Amino acid sequence: ETWRIRVVKTxxxxxxxxxxxxxxRIVLIGGLHLRRISGWTRRIQDQIQRLNPDILLIGGNVKATHRSGNESTxxxxxxxxxxxxxxxxxxAVxxxxxxxxxxxxxxxxxxxxxxxxxxxxxxxxxxxxTFLGIQTAHASHLDRGINQLREALEPLGSGDYRILVGQSADLLRVAQGQPIDLILAVDNLHYQIRIPGWGVPRRDTKVPYSWGPGWVKEGLLSLYLNPGLGTRWIPFRFFYRPEITLIELTKK
Known part of the structure; x- marks a missing residue:
């Protein structure tokens, strides 16, 4: 699935x-894990340009590995x-x-x-x-994430439409009870591989197994979860295609 980039319009x-x-028009990407500029990255560039977004959001994980050089990346x-x-x-977050x-x-x-x-x-x-981002958003540090979100929200006035951007579906738990209108996240840590009959190999998340890429709702909050574009650890995807997401905001 690694080369089968799909564009989702929602x-x-x-x-x-x-x-x-x-x-x-918001374009959401992430999990690039950049190693080189290639035909694959040029296809992503072309697809984003075709979508003509008002803003581009990068949901983290730009580096290929922890050890990748900052300057080269x-x-x-x-x-x-x-x-x-x-x-x-x-x-970016x-x-x-x-x-x-x-x-x-x-x-x-x-x-x-x-x-x-x-x-x-x-x-x-x-x-x-208003777009917001926090430093910590995954299951090991939910309390820290909640405190960081409160800190990010503190200077805001009323009347803003607020979008929380991140790199974990756990944001949907972090943001419960907070004045957030929409959550957009990218997570290829858990959504790069799906094993038929078993599911997704996962760690460091508290979200239910039923949650997957696409729209997820809990309480009054909605999250769009993008499964990312690149690969980590192993150089392929299995039953999860790389995704570029276009989210169009519409007045109800």
Whole structure:
């Protein structure tokens, strides 16, 4: 499945969405695990350009391995993003692989804005769309993630449409009871391989086995879970195709 990139187009309808953001187009990718610029990465670039997004979200795990050099991966990421220039910019959250100060050492000329217990607000004709990201989002640190989300939310006023971005389905548990409208996450740590008759080899998550890529709802919150694009540990995917997701926000 590794080369069979699929593009999923979906909508999120909400009465809370400001009218000025009706039709806003978000492209969500992640789990790139960049090793080189190749035909595979150029196909991803081409597909994203065809989707004509208002903003591009990168759900973590840019580095191929923990040991991958920061400088060399920064160069690969810069080349990958070079032809991509959405008007709302490029936002990212850190992933499991993005360690050893990968994001802290990002070159100053980079066009990426990191969401790390922080937010970015886009104003349009009186409406406000806010993207949030936290440092910790997986099962081993749910309490820490909840505290970080509260910290990221603290400076925000009322009336924003708030989207939480991350690299784990556990965000749906982290955000319960918080003023969040939508969650967008990428997780190829658990959704790279599916074994027929058994399921997904998993670790470090508390989400139910029934949760999989696509829309998941718990309580009043909805999550879109993207299974990522690249591979980790083993260089192939099994019963989980790499995915680029277009989420169009619509006013209910």
């Amino acid at each position: 909508r999120c309808e909400s009465s809370n969405l400001p009218n000025s953001f009706n039709g806003y 920064h160069e690969l990421l810069s080349r990958f993003l070079e032809p991509l220039d959405p008007p709302g910019g490029i936002l 850190q992933g499991y692989r993005d360690r050893k100060k990968f994001w802290e050492e990002l070159p100053e000329e980079s066009r990426i804005e990191l969401l790390s217990t922080s937010h970015k607000t886009i104003d349009r004709e009186g409406g406000r769309l």
